[in-house]
Amino acid sequence: MAEGGLLPEHKPVNGKTTTSPSRLLDCPICLEQMLQPKSLPCLHSFCEKCLGTYIVKDLSGEMAAATSFPCPVCRTITSPVDPSESKESWARQFSSNDLVQDVNVTETMSNIRPFCGLCKKTKNIETPASYLCKQDGTLFCKSCKTNAHDFFHEICDIVTVDGTTLKKPSSKICVTHNEKMEWYCRDHMMIRCNTCIIIEHRRCDVVTTVKEFCEKQTEHSSLYEMKKSLGMAVKSLELMVKAFDDRDEFMEQNQDDGLKSISDLRQRINTHLDKKEEEITQEMISKHKAEKEKVNGTRQRCSRLKISIENTTEASTTAVQREDHIEMIQLFHRGQTELRACNDLIDDISASKSVTIKHDINSNLVTFDQTSPLSMGRIFIEKQSCNIPDEVGYLQNQDLLSDRCARKVKQCTIQIPSDQGKCDVRGVLLMANGSMIISDFQNCKLKLFSFEGQCLNDLKIEGYPRDVFLLDDVTVAVAVSVGQPGIHVVKVQDDVLTLSNVIKVHSFTECYGIAIKDGNWVISSKSNIYKVDQDGKAERIYILPGTSAYLASSPDRGHVFASLINSAVGDVSISKLSTNKQTCVSRVGMVMNALGIDTDRDGNLYVCGQGSNNVVQMSPYGTRIRELLTSKDGINRPRAISVCGDRFIVSNQSSTYQDIVHVYQLY
Numbered sequence: 001m002a003e004g005g006l007l008p009e010h011k012p013v014n015g016k017t018t019t020s021p022s023r024l025l026d027c028p029i030c031l032e033q034m035l036q037p038k039s040l041p042c043l044h045s046f047c048e049k050c051l052g053t054y055i056v057k058d059l060s061g062e063m064a065a066a067t068s069f070p071c072p073v074c075r076t077i078t079s080p081v082d083p084s085e086s087k088e089s090w091a092r093q094f095s096s097n098d099l100v101q102d103v104n105v106t107e108t109m110s111n112i113r114p115f116c117g118l119c120k121k122t123k124n125i126e127t128p129a130s131y132l133c134k135q136d137g138t139l140f141c142k143s144c145k146t147n148a149h150d151f152f153h154e155i156c157d158i159v160t161v162d163g164t165t166l167k168k169p170s171s172k173i174c175v176t177h178n179e180k181m182e183w184y185c186r187d188h189m190m191i192r193c194n195t196c197i198i199i200e201h202r203r204c205d206v207v208t209t210v211k212e213f214c215e216k217q218t219e220h221s222s223l224y225e226m227k228k229s230l231g232m233a234v235k236s237l238e239l240m241v242k243a244f245d246d247r248d249e250f251m252e253q254n255q256d257d258g259l260k261s262i263s264d265l266r267q268r269i270n271t272h273l274d275k276k277e278e279e280i281t282q283e284m285i286s287k288h289k290a291e292k293e294k295v296n297g298t299r300q301r302c303s304r305l306k307i308s309i310e311n312t313t314e315a316s317t318t319a320v321q322r323e324d325h326i327e328m329i330q331l332f333h334r335g336q337t338e339l340r341a342c343n344d345l346i347d348d349i350s351a352s353k354s355v356t357i358k359h360d361i362n363s364n365l366v367t368f369d370q371t372s373p374l375s376m377g378r379i380f381i382e383k384q385s386c387n388i389p390d391e392v393g394y395l396q397n398q399d400l401l402s403d404r405c406a407r408k409v410k411q412c413t414i415q416i417p418s419d420q421g422k423c424d425v426r427g428v429l430l431m432a433n434g435s436m437i438i439s440d441f442q443n444c445k446l447k448l449f450s451f452e453g454q455c456l457n458d459l460k461i462e463g464y465p466r467d468v469f470l471l472d473d474v475t476v477a478v479a480v481s482v483g484q485p486g487i488h489v490v491k492v493q494d495d496v497l498t499l500s501n502v503i504k505v506h507s508f509t510e511c512y513g514i515a516i517k518d519g520n521w522v523i524s525s526k527s528n529i530y531k532v533d534q535d536g537k538a539e540r541i542y543i544l545p546g547t548s549a550y551l552a553s554s555p556d557r558g559h560v561f562a563s564l565i566n567s568a569v570g571d572v573s574i575s576k577l578s579t580n581k582q583t584c585v586s587r588v589g590m591v592m593n594a595l596g597i598d599t600d601r602d603g604n605l606y607v608c609g610q611g612s613n614n615v616v617q618m619s620p621y622g623t624r625i626r627e628l629l630t631s632k633d634g635i636n637r638p639r640a641i642s643v644c645g646d647r648f649i650v651s652n653q654s655s656t657y658q659d660i661v662h663v664y665q666l667y
Contacts, residue, residue, distance in 0.1 A: 025100060028311075029050040037097040038091055038092075049091075054069075055091060073304045074338055075344070077556055080094070117140070180193060181210075187206060276376040280378070298352070305342060312331055315331055316332075346392060347578040348579050349388055350388060352386045352580075357380075358380055359377055359378075402617070414447060414660070414661055419443045421443060423443065427465065431473070439461075439467070439468050439478055441465060445458050446458065446497055447459075457495055459497035463481055463485060464482055467514045474493050475489065476492060477521075479513060487505070489502070512547075513550045513562065517557060517558070522541075524548040524549070526547050527547050527548065548565070550563050550597045561576055563596070563608075566588050566593070567611050573588045573591045573594050574594060574622065590616055591616050591625075594610075596638065596642075600643050605620065613630065614635060615650060634662060647664065647666070648666075650664065
C-alpha cells in the first residue's frame, strides 16, 4: 500500500470509486439491504419477507405445531405476539426497526487523482503522479522517480499510471554508478564497473578487464574445449530424448492395449454395470447432498452471526457517538447474546465430524467369471473429528458476574407430622410465586411450602425422589430412584400437588439429576447421562469423568450443566453438555465435591460445593468465579440449590441443619 498517493482498496488507478452500503442495513438472511425491517426481542433485525419465509420453513414438518421459533442468528427461542394466527403472518407482528429505517449512509469516492506520495510526505504538496513502483506500491512524480526512487531501487518493476511498463536499465551499464561494465572479478565471477571494482573487489586475487579475460580464454583454447564439451552434451541429450521417445511409444502401445482390454471388458458386462453405475451414482450424490446441506447450514450460521456481530459493533459506535444510553444498553445485551451464540457455535462445530465420501473399488472386478459378483464398488463415509483453526477459541464474554451480596432472609423447617423419619433433602425448587418444593428422600415425599414456611401439601412418591426440575409455572418433574424409577411429572395448582404422569425408565433404576435439552428429558445415573423419550426409552449420550447427582439447563435449554462429585485437584468439577460433546467449565479448586447446581436468567451458574463447604457463582464458561456463601454465612455441607430472580434457597446435609432450608436474597 502506497503512502500519500496510495491506491486505496476499491479505488482503481483511473480514480473511479465504488460505494458499499453500511452493513447496518444488511439482512443476515438474504445479505441484501433490509426491506421493511422487523426486529426480534433479541434485537436482531431482518427483512419482513425473509423472516416470514424462514419461520414457515423452520416450522414445517414435525415442528408444524410449534408456537415459537429460534432466531436465525443467535438461536434465541422467540414467540410471536399472537401464536394463534397463521405462521405466514408472524413476521408482520414484530415491531419495525426504527434505527435501520433512519440510517442513511452515503459513501462517495470519485474523481480522485493519484498524487506523488513523496511530495505529499516531504513537501506537503499534491503533485500529480506519473509512475507506480510495483515493489512497494508507492506513487512518484517524474522528479521524485529520478532523484529518489532510482537512487535506492537498482532494479524493480515501474509502471506509468496508465499501466505501461517501463524498460529496465541496460545490463551493460552499472545501475549504481551509471558507468560501463568493463571489469571481471574471477573470485566472485561478477562483471562490474570501475568504481565497483575499486570499492568492493580491491582485495580479490584475480581482477582483469572483460577483454583480457576473453582473450586469455581464447589463447588457452578454453572456449574451444567448452564448445566441444557442449557438443558432446548435445549428442548425449539427443540420445536420451530418443530413448524417452521409444519409451513413450511403448507406453502408448501399452495404453492402447489396456484401453482395448478395458473396452472389451466393459462391453461384456455393459447391461449389468449400467444399472449398478446408476445405483451407486445416486447413492454418492445423495450422501454428498446430505453432508453438503449440513456444512452449508453451519456456514450460514457462521455468516449470519458474523454479519450480526459486525452490525452490533457499528451500531454500538453510533450509539456512543449519539450518547443514546438506552440503545447502548440494548446493544450491550445483544452483544452478550451474540458472544454466547458464538461460543455455542464453536462447541457445535468442535463436536461435529469432518466427512470424507469415498468410492471403494471391488477387487473382484480385476478378473471375473460366472461365479464372480459384478459390482461397481461401494460408497462409504469416513468421519473424523472436525479440526477448527488454531486461532479460533472461546470468546470471553463481557457480562461480569454480579457483585451483589447474599443475605439470609429466613430458614424454614421442612419436618412435618406425617414424616416417618428424619428429613433428607435431595432437591429444592423455588417457584416464581415464592412457593418452595422439597423432595424428601428419606420420607419418599414431595412437599410444598409457602414462602413463609407453612406446609401447604405433600405427595407420596413411589420410590426415592431426588433432583427437581421446573417445566412451567404449574408443572414440575422429579427424578425418582427405585420403586417406579424414572420421571414423575407433578402439577402444582391451588396449593395442591397432583401426580400427572410417570415416565418409567426400564434400563436402570438409579435416577439422580434431571433437566431438559432440545426438548428431550436428560437424566444422570452415576457417571452416565441418558436421553429419555416419553415412552421411557433411554439412550446413553455421555460418559462423565465422575458421578453427577444434579443437572441444570441453560435459560434457553440449549445446554445442560452437570456437577461432578470429584475431590482431587485438577479433576472436572462442572461440565457443559452440548451436542455430542462435553466441555469442562470448572475444575476442582474453589469448588470440591460439587452437588446442587442451578442457573439464573443471565445464564450464570450457582453451585453447592459440599467438600469445600461453600456456594459459588460462576459465568457460563467458567471464566469468572467467586464465593457467594461460606461457613460464616451458615453454610454447612450444602447439597441442593434453586435460584429464582433475586432469591435462592439452599439445603444443608449436616445433621444440625438436615430438616431446614435457608432462603437468601441478593442485594
